[in-house]
Amino acid sequence: MTTASATLAPLTETDEDLWQAPPSYAAELRELYGLECPPWWGTPRRTENPTLGPQVAKVMTALGYPPMPWQRYVLDVALELNPVTGLPIYREVGISVPRQQGKTQQILGAMTHRAMAWARQNITYAAQTRTMARSRWEDEFLATIEESRLAKRFRARKGNGNEAIICLKTRSRIGITANTEEAGHGPSLDMGIIDEAFAHQDDRLEQAFSPAMLTRPRAQLWWASAGGTEKSVWLNKKRAAGRELVEQIYATGEFPAVAYFEWYAPKYLSRLDPETWRMCLPALGHTVTEEIIRAELDKMEDAEFDRAYLNRTRKATPPPDPNVPREAWPKLTDKLSQASADIALAVDVSPLRNWASIGLASPRPDGRMHLELVDRRAGTDWVVPALRKLADLHNPIAIAIDVPARSPAGSLLDDLKAAGFRLPEESDKPKRGDLAVPRMGDVTAACGQFADSVRQGGIVHIGQQQLNAAINGARTRALGDAWAWHRRGAHDDITPLVATTLARWALLARLPLLRQTYDPLANIR
Structure with missing residues (x-):
């Protein structure tokens, strides 16, 4: 940690204003299930309520897929029962988890259990298309049941348009449907499954399922998916709603009729780091290895890897901006680089004023420039006190801030002046700690010179994820x-x-002037 960054609290490492569950949540999941990879958003287990989760776990084991800790947790919560009525508490269960984590086996376990537990249950599965649903129904669901010790309890009906896996004792059936407005019309529906929700661009399937469930007291709608794209309108809406519902649980103590679970890696975390994988891949170390994930990373494009394995929404990517030195930036990482005694600081604020950052530049003995993100936090009210503290501790060469007409940060200029920061009385005779306000020509020169210096190897940084993300996302x-x-x-x-x-511009502009004007022996005769 460098001289300047050690003076403030650690960075708020987030790519958006992400809510986080209290530490007790992860501790409880570790204690109850041995789960070391909790979801970022997850409905907590209320142990005072009975649950059918252990029964489904037994069914999964009988099918040949003993549940992993994350599956046991989700099942226990999703299948909690009202202790008075004995009915499921949650009418909807949403599971947003990366690929290859075992959601298909979990869904099959829940469907199979329901078919065996109650009579005449109508269970309907839907995927991207009816063809995809039929393929999974026959090649995975039916094949798994027929190869398990539950095989004698079921028979299959494979006629096209009339597919069903039927439990012989209860006459309950597991069928499939198409992703159409007519799906689910007809008999009442006890359990609807919307799998691979990223492929659904509207809510027609939910709108078809929901009315068919109204008169069924045990009915549940389950949906599951890895991250989608900007076209995944229904999934993106469901994820946003699920996050909000979980956050409200902790804010109000009230539980909705929807259970939601989302494993997710924020954008500031590197896709190259196995630590990132460990926080969003709950099957890692159980059915998936780091070697498998690394192989996926090698063969997939970055955006698709992020969608599939980090559960990030894939967004449309415009052509690369030739002005941004993305390729050269990673080569300039030196995690041991330190700021010297001479530093310049600068502040910037995002257009919506929801984020602000303080940056630092400092010359190194080898002639290269050390750059560092000192802090980044939500909002702007923290900026002036933080700069005041840094200035008092480090006596910076200058503190740069763009003017109000061009930059959101410019609105802090009056507050900075009120906090004791000053513009130079004479532009060619600045003092340490004076504000540095660039002209338009200075801004364009600073940006161009920054890019040139990166490409020429004149800059060193310590590999901070937020700064890396800013370079990668810049236009x-x-x-x-x-x-x-x-x-x-x-x-x-x-x-x-x-x-x-x-900060780099301010250092280059002010350091020569200070060295020329400051002479401690000038008045000694």
């Missing part, structure tokens, strides 16, 4: 024949990049 906008960073056009928050760019 530029033309200003005459020059260009500058484009805050509104970026894929991610680029305040870390803008702040370090301005």
Whole structure:
């Protein structure tokens, strides 16, 4: 940790204003299930309620898939019963989990259990298309049951359009449907499964299933999927709603009729780091190995790997911006690099004012420039006190901030002045700690020189994920024949990049002037 960054609290490492469950939640899952990979959002288990989860776990074991800790947790919560009525508490169960984590086996266990537990249950499974549903129904569901010790309890009906796996004792059936507005019409529905929800671009299937469940007291709608794309309208809506419902549980103590579970890796975490995989792949170490995930990383494009295994929504990617030195940036990482006594600071604020960053630049003995993100947090109320503390501790060369007309950070200028920061009385005779406000030409020059220095190897950074993400998500906008960073056009928050760019400019602009004007022996005769 460098001299400057050690003075403040650790960075708020997030790509958005992400809520986090209290530590007791993860501790409880570890104690109850041995689960070392809790979901980012998950409905907590209420142990005072009975649950059918252990029964489904036995069914999964009989099918040849003993449940993993994450599956046991989800089943126990999803199948909690009202202790008075004995009916399921949750009418809807949403599971957003990366690929190859065992959701198909879990869904099969829940469907099979329901078919065996109650008479005349109508269970309907839907995937991307009817063809895909038929393939999974026959090649995975039916094949698994027929090869298990439950085989004698079921028979299959394979006629096209009339497919069913029928429990001989209860006459309950597991069928399939198409992703159409007519799906689920007809007999009442006891359990509807919407699998691979990322492929559904509207809510027609849910709208078809829901009315058929109204008169069934034990009815549940289950949906499951890895991350989708911007076209996955229904899934994205469900994920947003699920997150909000879980957060409300902790805020109010009230439980809705929806159980939700989402494993997710925020964008600031590197896809290359196995630690990232361990926090969002609950089957890792059980049915999936790091070697398998690494092989997937090698053969897949980054955006698709993020969608499939980090559960991130894949967004449309425009052509690479040739002004942004993305390729050269990773080669300049030096985790042991330190700031020297001479530092310049800069602040930037995002267009929506929901994020702000403080960047640092400092010369190294080898002639290269050390750049660092000192802090990044939500909002702006923390910025001026943080800068005041840094300035008092480190006596910086300058503190750069863009003007209000061009930058959201410019609105902090009056607050900075009120906190004791000053503009130079004479532009060619600045003092340490004075504010540095760039002109338009300075901004474009700073951006171009930053990119040139990266490509020429003149910059060193310590590999901070937020700064890396800002580089990767940056776009530029033309200003005459020059260009500058484009805050509104970026894929991610680029305040870390803008702040370090301005800090570098301030250091280069002010350090020579200070060395010329400051002479401690000038008045000695």
